[in-house]
Amino acid sequence: MKKKSDFNIFEFFITAAIILVIVHTFLEDFALLSHWSQNIRDALMILGFCFDLFFTIEFLSRLYLAQNSKGMAHYFVHQYGWVDFLASVPLLMLSSGPQFVTYFVRDLSSAGLGSLLGFITLLKLIKTIRIARILRLLRIIKVFRNIKYADSPMAQRHVAKIITIAVSVIVAGVFCVSLVTSGLNLSANKDGFESIRQKYLNIIAESAANGMSMSRIVDSLLITAKAHDVVMIQKGDQVYFSKYNESEMARLVFGEDLKEARLDASGIKVVFDTRGENITLERIQAQDSLTYFCIVLLVVIAYLLFYSPHFAMTVSDPVNVMKQGMAQKEYNLEVKIPELFEDDDIFQLAKLFNEKYLPLKDRMADKPEDKSSVLDLGLADIQSMMDDEF
Amino acid sequence: MDQELNKASAFIKRLLANPALQPFPLLQKEEQILQFLKLNANSLFPTLTSPAFFNGKNWPEIFAILYQGLLDVINQDLFQQINDQLERIDFSFVSFLKEVNYPLSKCRDQIRDFLAKLLTKYETRQAFNGPFTAVSLSITDKYIEQSFLRHEYIHFELVKVQKLKMSKEEIKNMVKASLLLMVGATTATLTTSSYQNNSVSHLIPRQYAEKISRDMQDQLKLLPPELINSAVNANLSFLENKDTEATSRITGVFAMRCKNYKHIQTVDRGADFPDKSWLNIARRNYKYYGFDIKVLDEFYKIAAENGW
Numbered sequence: 001m002k003k004k005s006d007f008n009i010f011e012f013f014i015t016a017a018i019i020l021v022i023v024h025t026f027l028e029d030f031a032l033l034s035h036w037s038q039n040i041r042d043a044l045m046i047l048g049f050c051f052d053l054f055f056t057i058e059f060l061s062r063l064y065l066a067q068n069s070k071g072m073a074h075y076f077v078h079q080y081g082w083v084d085f086l087a088s089v090p091l092l093m094l095s096s097g098p099q100f101v102t103y104f105v106r107d108l109s110s111a112g113l114g115s116l117l118g119f120i121t122l123l124k125l126i127k128t129i130r131i132a133r134i135l136r137l138l139r140i141i142k143v144f145r146n147i148k149y150a151d152s153p154m155a156q157r158h159v160a161k162i163i164t165i166a167v168s169v170i171v172a173g174v175f176c177v178s179l180v181t182s183g184l185n186l187s188a189n190k191d192g193f194e195s196i197r198q199k200y201l202n203i204i205a206e207s208a209a210n211g212m213s214m215s216r217i218v219d220s221l222l223i224t225a226k227a228h229d230v231v232m233i234q235k236g237d238q239v240y241f242s243k244y245n246e247s248e249m250a251r252l253v254f255g256e257d258l259k260e261a262r263l264d265a266s267g268i269k270v271v272f273d274t275r276g277e278n279i280t281l282e283r284i285q286a287q288d289s290l291t292y293f294c295i296v297l298l299v300v301i302a303y304l305l306f307y308s309p310h311f312a313m314t315v316s317d318p319v320n321v322m323k324q325g326m327a328q329k330e331y332n333l334e335v336k337i338p339e340l341f342e343d344d345d346i347f348q349l350a351k352l353f354n355e356k357y358l359p360l361k362d363r364m365a366d367k368p369e370d371k372s373s374v375l376d377l378g379l380a381d382i383q384s385m386m387d388d389e390f
Numbered sequence: 391m392d393q394e395l396n397k398a399s400a401f402i403k404r405l406l407a408n409p410a411l412q413p414f415p416l417l418q419k420e421e422q423i424l425q426f427l428k429l430n431a432n433s434l435f436p437t438l439t440s441p442a443f444f445n446g447k448n449w450p451e452i453f454a455i456l457y458q459g460l461l462d463v464i465n466q467d468l469f470q471q472i473n474d475q476l477e478r479i480d481f482s483f484v485s486f487l488k489e490v491n492y493p494l495s496k497c498r499d500q501i502r503d504f505l506a507k508l509l510t511k512y513e514t515r516q517a518f519n520g521p522f523t524a525v526s527l528s529i530t531d532k533y534i535e536q537s538f539l540r541h542e543y544i545h546f547e548l549v550k551v552q553k554l555k556m557s558k559e560e561i562k563n564m565v566k567a568s569l570l571l572m573v574g575a576t577t578a579t580l581t582t583s584s585y586q587n588n589s590v591s592h593l594i595p596r597q598y599a600e601k602i603s604r605d606m607q608d609q610l611k612l613l614p615p616e617l618i619n620s621a622v623n624a625n626l627s628f629l630e631n632k633d634t635e636a637t638s639r640i641t642g643v644f645a646m647r648c649k650n651y652k653h654i655q656t657v658d659r660g661a662d663f664p665d666k667s668w669l670n671i672a673r674r675n676y677k678y679y680g681f682d683i684k685v686l687d688e689f690y691k692i693a694a695e696n697g698w
Contacts, residue, residue, distance in 0.1 A: 312659065312660075313659075313660065316660075317658070317659045317660025317661075318660050320658065320659075320660060321658055321660045321661045324658065330650050330652055332650075332667060332668060332671060333654075333657065333658065333661035333662055333664060333667045334661065334662040334666070334667040334670055334671070335660060335661065335662070336660055336661060336662045354670070355674065358667075358671050358674075359671050359674040359675045362671050362672075362675055363675055363678055365650065366678075366679075
């Protein structure tokens with residue numbers, strides 16, 4: 001008994017965590033679109049990592065425990081193990097994990113561990129596979145798997161199944177489409193950076209050809225080009241313009257945050273910031289994510305609001321009434337047959353129940369013998385009484 | 391003995407307080423407890439024969455004490471309830487039928503004494519359950535009310551055929567009085583088992599109904615024969631006795647409706663209303679129970695329209 005209550009507490013805790021993580025998923029994208037402060041976004045990112053880690057541990061624990069009961073395959077296929085997997089491990093590996101490590105390793109690198117630069121770049125690349133975040137929507141399935149919203153286990157299972165199919169299809173479809181479009185976006189971004197670089201090179205080449213002084217070239221670069229993106233202008237070892245101080249520069253990663261345009265003939269190098277372009281891309285993706293999030297949520301709500309009652313009315317409720325009519329001797333309520341569905345198999349059966357079974361049962365109940373079978377009072381009902389004295 | 395009866399009463403009172411019995415009317419609770427004691431004798435005996443209960447007694451002795459305790463406890467409430475219901479019935483219709491002015495309290499006293507005598511028998515108590523529940527729930531009032539609004543078959547049968555030139559309220563009271571008295575016919579079904587219909591336990595043949603009516607008229611001299619006939623004939627099959635009074639037909643239907651009545655707090659989703667369901671089943675079994683199908687049809691329509 002204690003074990004069962006412990007299990008229920010655990011499941012309640014898991015469900016609460018899932019609801020929180022869904023809210024978190026929404027907030028993470030919303031924060032980006034609403035220009036919330038970087039600190040809040042960082043906190044949300046760390047929270048996301050903690051959730052993913054927690055669900056990964058939960059998945060591995062369930063997988064381990066399944067080994068001792070019905071087997072891993074049974075858990076994976078029949079007990080929504082695949083949802084537990086997809087909504088945890090890939091997210092930890094491809095989304096929140098790289099983000100989290102990048103966030104902390106970047107601080108280490110700023111402290112002088114420059115050798116980690118390559119690793120950071122790799123993680124940053126992985127981080128760009130934001131489409132993995134879509135898998136988080138699968139957690140909605142887990143919520144509706146854990147919450148009991150229908151009296152009948154059959155209704156619960158059918159509605160959960162149909163929600164699983166709908167959400168999985170949407171997520172899988174979005175995942176595939178996003179995979180293709182994000183590839184296109186990355187390539188478009190790369191082309192964009194190339195054209196910016198080319199623009200800087202042209203200005204430098206043109207200015208050098210006109211014999212302009214370095215200060216004029218700097219002005220020309222800052223005026224003509226996207227000034228807010230220029231981070232540093234250098235000729236040889238001499239820095240003519242720098243937007244940030246040394247420590248601020250150390251937090252930025254060459255190749256990822258920063259790119260450079262260098263004209264070897266003149267020895268002039270322009271370092272420009274690419275984060276603006278990346279943030280725009282992130283915002284587009286966040287907007288898409290929110291749209292998918294809303295679509296999935298609306299689909300689930302629509303199923304719960306419209307399909308679930310329909311299933312109850314046309315399948316589980318009539319079955320329940322017939323079941324009670326057959327199990328309890330004094331239960332003689334007829335099945336209500338909606339005109340619209342009277343040709344359904346289930347209501348054809350209900351018609352037979354109403355017209356044949358109940359009248360027959362009523363006649364049988366009128367026989368004076370076998371009164372004990374209508375007994376509602378059982379020994380279990382008076383167990384506490386029997387222990388007391390009078 | 392008194393101490394044992396007290397123990398039995400305390401035991402019965404605790405059984406009666408069990409939530410499983412709360413949806414049942416009083417006499418059905420009694421039946422439930424009786425059946426429970428009979429069915430679970432083997433399990434109850436070791437505990438009930440212990441020093442805390444009825445030390446050293448055998449099961450028939452224990453059962454007899456418990457049964458007496460049950461009757462004492464139930465009767466206390468039952469006769470109180472009967473008194474309450476009798477007080478609620480306006481017997482002014484008696485004067486209308488008998489054209490003699492009797493003090494109404496005497497009519498009540500006569501019925502009370504008559505029932506007290508009958509309700510000493512187990513079978514009569516069982517048979518009284520349905521009619522008394524119907525009276526307690528005032529189920530007749532709402533249906534007669536609606537029938538008078540509709541002016542259809544039942545209204546026609548009451549006013550034109552049975553020629554009850556009395557008010558709607560008086561008819562309601564007459565049906566309630568019929569319900570209380572219809573149990574008088576149970577004595578016939580008890581003593582003359584050979585005359586019982588093989589399939590339906592409560593129906594009696596015409597000639598015995600007439601005999602019982604005569605016997606009852608001797609006992610209930612203040613009550614008009616129309617009322618006693620209405621009560622006794624509620625036990626007749628309409629199919630074999632097409633001239634049965636409308637009040638008898640209505641009384642028979644409501645007595646049977648409340649025979650296995652169980653209060654339902656909320657109707658299950660997907661299930662029809664309780665009265666509507668019962669009346670629809672009764673329509674299909676009308677030949678078996680000897681009901682007037684047209685009365686059932688009208689009551690069914692009323693129940694369906696009103697969500698009863």
